[in-house]
Amino acid sequence: MFRGDLVGTVLLVGPEGVGKRFSTFLGIRSALCHQGNVDGCSCSSCFFLKQGCHPDVHWISPQDDKDIPVGSVRDVLDRIRLRPEVSKLRFVFLEHVDRMTDASANALLKTLEEPPSHVRFILTTERPDGVMGTIRSRCLEVPFRRLSDEFVHTTLKPFEPESSVRDTYVRVSSGCPGLALRLLSSGQLSCRDKVEKLFLALDQQDIVTFFTTVDETLKTYTVKDFFLWCWGVLSDILEGKSIRFSKVQVTKLVKSIEELEDLHLSMHTNIGYQIKFRLWSIL
Numbered sequence: 001m002f003r004g005d006l007v008g009t010v011l012l013v014g015p016e017g018v019g020k021r022f023s024t025f026l027g028i029r030s031a032l033c034h035q036g037n038v039d040g041c042s043c044s045s046c047f048f049l050k051q052g053c054h055p056d057v058h059w060i061s062p063q064d065d066k067d068i069p070v071g072s073v074r075d076v077l078d079r080i081r082l083r084p085e086v087s088k089l090r091f092v093f094l095e096h097v098d099r100m101t102d103a104s105a106n107a108l109l110k111t112l113e114e115p116p117s118h119v120r121f122i123l124t125t126e127r128p129d130g131v132m133g134t135i136r137s138r139c140l141e142v143p144f145r146r147l148s149d150e151f152v153h154t155t156l157k158p159f160e161p162e163s164s165v166r167d168t169y170v171r172v173s174s175g176c177p178g179l180a181l182r183l184l185s186s187g188q189l190s191c192r193d194k195v196e197k198l199f200l201a202l203d204q205q206d207i208v209t210f211f212t213t214v215d216e217t218l219k220t221y222t223v224k225d226f227f228l229w230c231w232g233v234l235s236d237i238l239e240g241k242s243i244r245f246s247k248v249q250v251t252k253l254v255k256s257i258e259e260l261e262d263l264h265l266s267m268h269t270n271i272g273y274q275i276k277f278r279l280w281s282i283l
């Protein structure tokens with residue numbers, strides 16, 4: 001596809017931070033480099049790409065927790081009708097395609113049905129089941145597998161000298177180096193501490209501390225990150241890597257995990273009450 005041989009649309013499927021965006025960047029750089037250099041060079045194409053302003057590469061991502069609006073999709077679809085400005089191809093990279101509004105998904109679908117010959121589309125998703133069926137059926141799906149812990153460790157090393165700290169981020173990111181880097185760069189050990197406090201309160205039947213800690217944590221961290229750390233802390237307890245939770249019964253924690261998984265799936269709706277009532281039922 002990056003050589004231009006494959007015409008059509010690719011859907012990259014994999015969890016956050018597994019390398020979908022990074023791989024796409026490397027592929028596009030190699031495809032558009034004027035010297036044909038796979039590692040990039042100082043040509044104008046590589047320069048524009050590095051600066052994030054390549055006129056033939058169009059990036060579309062949702063902002064914060066919002067869906068991708070039809071306006072930003074239409075803007076790109078209008079521009080790509082024109083021939084490439086400095087390269088032989090145009091690339092459209094659209095992240096989280098499952099988070100398009102109906103209007104934006106329909107606009108994209110129309111173009112995918114008859115794409116201009118000089119355009120290649122690369123779509124990504126963490127939830128392939130959430131992608132509109134008619135879009136998905138036009139894509140070649142490429143699954144991204146989680147990487148080894150050793151690889152994630154090596155990725156973090158230039159940014160975190162302390163091996164035990166790296167270990168914590170490696171475990172919670174489960175083979176996704178981009179996720180580990182994001183958590184590390186936003187200093188999320190304090191989120192982990194809060195989640196530990198939460199489970200200590202759970203163990204001690206201290207309901208007030210439990211709910212106060214949930215509320216406090218969600219004021220600073222996203223629901224998604226909160227649950228990531230819940231998984232991380234629970235995994236550590238079950239694997240005997242946490243000395244603070246020796247009194248907690250494993251069967252009770254397994255039940256907690258099942259409840260949390262259920263919660264995670266329904267986290268898009270009415271999250272405050274969901275957390276309180278569902279976690280209440282764990283107790």
Ligand SMILES: [Zn+2]
Nearest residue numbers: 033041043046
């Ligand atoms: Zn180049």
